[in-house]
Amino acid sequence: MSMDNIFGIAGTALNAQLTRMNATASNLANAGTVAGTESEAFRSKRPVFKALVDEQMTNAGAPYVGGVKIDRMVDDTTPPRRVSDPKNPLADAQGYVYQSNVSEVTEMVEMMAAARSYQNNVEVINTARQLMMRTLDITKA
Amino acid sequence: MNLLNQALGVHEQALQVKSRRLEVLAQNIANADTPNYKARDIDFKAVLGAAQKQDTAMFATSTGHFATGQEISPDGMRYRTPFNTSFDGNTVEMSVEQANYGKAAADYQATLNFLENRVSSVRKALRGD
Numbered sequence: 001m002s003m004d005n006i007f008g009i010a011g012t013a014l015n016a017q018l019t020r021m022n023a024t025a026s027n028l029a030n031a032g033t034v035a036g037t038e039s040e041a042f043r044s045k046r047p048v049f050k051a052l053v054d055e056q057m058t059n060a061g062a063p064y065v066g067g068v069k070i071d072r073m074v075d076d077t078t079p080p081r082r083v084s085d086p087k088n089p090l091a092d093a094q095g096y097v098y099q100s101n102v103s104e105v106t107e108m109v110e111m112m113a114a115a116r117s118y119q120n121n122v123e124v125i126n127t128a129r130q131l132m133m134r135t136l137d138i139t140k141a
Numbered sequence: 142m143n144l145l146n147q148a149l150g151v152h153e154q155a156l157q158v159k160s161r162r163l164e165v166l167a168q169n170i171a172n173a174d175t176p177n178y179k180a181r182d183i184d185f186k187a188v189l190g191a192a193q194k195q196d197t198a199m200f201a202t203s204t205g206h207f208a209t210g211q212e213i214s215p216d217g218m219r220y221r222t223p224f225n226t227s228f229d230g231n232t233v234e235m236s237v238e239q240a241n242y243g244k245a246a247a248d249y250q251a252t253l254n255f256l257e258n259r260v261s262s263v264r265k266a267l268r269g270d
Contacts, residue, residue, distance in 0.1 A: 003160045006167045013171035020174075049175040051168075066168035068175055117173055120235065124167050127246050131163070134253055135156075141257035141264075 003135070005063050006128040010121040012052060012067030017118040019070050020047050024111045031102040034083075036090040041080035042100035044107070045073050076101055148263050151189070152255045158188045159249045165218070166242045169233050177230040180221040180238065188217035 027044045035041040050071035052064060078101040086095030162183040172178040223232040 003163070005164050009164065009167045009171050016171075017174075049172070051172050051175050051178050066164070066171070068171045113174075120170055120173070120239070124170055124242065127242065128163065128167070131160075131246060131249050131253075134250065138253060138256055138260060141261040 003128060003132050005066070007125060008063030009065075009067040010124045010128070012064045012069060013121040014118060016047070016049055016068045016070055017114045017121070020114040021111060021118070023047055023073065024107050024114065027102045028104065028107050028111075030100055031104055031107070033100045034085075034088065034090055034097040035080075035100075036092050036097065038080060038082070038098050041098035042102070043080070044076035044078075044100070044102045046076065046110075048072050048074055149256060149259050152252050152259065155189060156249070156252045156256065158183065158185060159245065159252055161188075163242070163245050163249060166238060166245055169221075169238045170235070170242065173231070173233045173235055173238070175231060175233075178233060179231075180223070180233045181218050182221050182241070184217040184219050191217065 023045050030042045033042040048071045049068050052067045052069055080101045081099040082096050083099055084095055085091055085097045088097050091097050162185065165181055165183055169180045169182075172180075221232060221237075223234055224237070225234065
């Protein structure tokens with residue numbers, strides 16, 4: 001019965017959305033991080049999702065085909081802010097430090113979007129579970 | 142014997158198609174944030190029509206053989222036409238998918254009700270009261 005697959009598919013989505021939320025938490029935690037050079041400055045990280053259709057060829061019948069996975073993590077390419085702070089022990093020769101390029105507002109929005117997607121998939125599982133239980137009850141009719 | 146083989150009628154296949162449709166809609170919802178993912182759906186009429194007239198069913202060599210359950214064909218998958226475009230090429234529209242999933246769940250339950258009726262009539266016939 002393909003009803004089983006729904007749990008696998010929604011499960012991969014829960015996993016992916018949780019990783020996305022973890023990335024957001026990491027970005028927010030590092031929002032105030034400063035570094036001494038531009039290359040060392042913290043850059044906001046974001047997961048890129050990929051559909052799990054490729055696996056259909058090698059792993060046919062796997063319960064999660066059609067689900068989603070994390071393809072890779074990408075760095076935000078916005079240049080880090082350069083701030084003059086000569087008293088900072090990390091400051092370079094000219095007295096500058098490089099702040100992370102995390103935008104708190106964007107991260108909050110991202111976190112809410114991830115939470116909503118997570119809830120959607122939980123609902124999918126709940127509905128599928130109810131239908132499955134009712135299907136089992138068919139013999140009692 | 143024929144009576145029992147066909148006691149469930151078209152609903153047996155309909156239930157399979159409908160659970161397959163639920164699966165496809167779950168895939169859409171799971172990939173709501175995947176770049177370049179194209180939302181799909183099942184053309185219920187096409188799949189059920191194909192399932193009903195397919196002649197690849199197993200051949201019974203004895204009258205004592207039971208009819209086997211038939212797998213539904215994988216045809217009938219269609220790409221959804223989105224109402225709006227998106228920047229990342231994803232055509233999943235969450236509200237549309239949610240509405241469809243809710244309706245598909247209700248459809249599934251409707252088929253379940255039909256099946257329950259069939260089962261209870263067969264049971265009544267067997268009991269003979």
